[in-house]
Amino acid sequence: MSTDVILLVDDEANVLSSLSRTLFEEDFGEILTANNASEALEILEKGVIPSVVISDYHMPGINGIDLLSAIRKRIPETTRILLTGAAALDMAINAVNKGNVFRFLVKPCPSDVFINAVKDGIRYNQLVLGEKELLVKTLNGSIKVMIDILEVQNPLIFTKVGRLRKLAHNLALALDLKDQMWEIELAALLSQIGSVTIPQDILYKQIKGVELSDSEREMIASIPRMGRQLIKNIPRLENVAEAVGNQNLVFTNPVKSDSLSGDNIPIISRILKIVLDYDRLRTTLFSSVDAINQMQAHENDYDPSILSVFCTRVLEIDEQITYKATKARLWEKQIFVDDLKIGMTLSRDVVDRNGTLIVAKKTVVTEVLIFKLSNYFRSQSIMTPVFIESDTP
16 A cells, blocks of 8 residues: 555535545545645644645635645645646746646546546655655765764864864754754864865864964965865755855954955854854863953954854853863773774873874764774774773773
8 A cells, every 4th residue: 555645635525525536546545635725734734744735726715826835845845736627828837936836637637637647746756755865865975974084084173073063053052043953063063174185284283273384374274265165066065165165254354355244144154153263262261251251352253143142152052062171071991992882982082102193082983983993903003992981980
């Protein structure tokens, strides 16, 4: 038996009954009916996701085109079919433009035509869902590869973007930006991906606060631009790419230039500017109060409404982030590299025999990290055991 859900919408009871009976006889799965658009929308409000919606055009209140347009916005993968007593050209054009209608059926509609239209609608729905699943898997795979590269190449920056994601997530919640949450979190995670193009020694100098030469400063300044280049061709990440590219723009730019300023800067970039600067100041000043004081001294750099919310909620947000020298140490235990499990958290830095950092403490163990440390161990570049956080002594 089919698992598809078909929703029929018509204000004529006899038509609704006839169409339902036809679909039941063909074993089309679950058949739902509504006498008008309002009833149909109430069904969708309950979480029902139809494979196909067939709606009459002429109905009291909301007409069929407006209903299908609303369904398109809410559940774009649902196939939409319009049933009408007269297929006027202007109505057809309107239906395509507003509701992106898959097919028109004219009353009275022969059973075989109706059945074939519904079958085609189900096949189209399956095609759309398949493409969507493929896109999501491709997107997630691309993101994972980029984050894995960052984790392997620079453990300090990988730890940093983990903090940035938490800061951005909590700030977005405070700003009630739930609809943009995935883009905001992803922009924070990928904000430093451009650093993979920078030599490691220069990155470490910048992280440690060592004076940089002019050419080195130019390379560091190129990180957002290079990040945008790496991200922009991944499907559905256009907004994330722009946010990453504009992450360092100041809100009030006193110098006339081609750079964006004010509300023209993407809101995700404005969020990134605040969390990036806070994280930088927080890790060097070791105090959330001192970090906020520094930011308020340069308040023109930030969107005032976002900065105000951040300053109001900063202590609550800060408590969820682990900063060096601000949190009591958890218990820890020693384990061998071969005993590492995904999800564990390192309690100490892992360094090679020369003292060079391999993985920073507070890093959550991933599959890639286990492979990396195993290879270092096999080449005798690091000593075991390693230290992980534990809930018990």
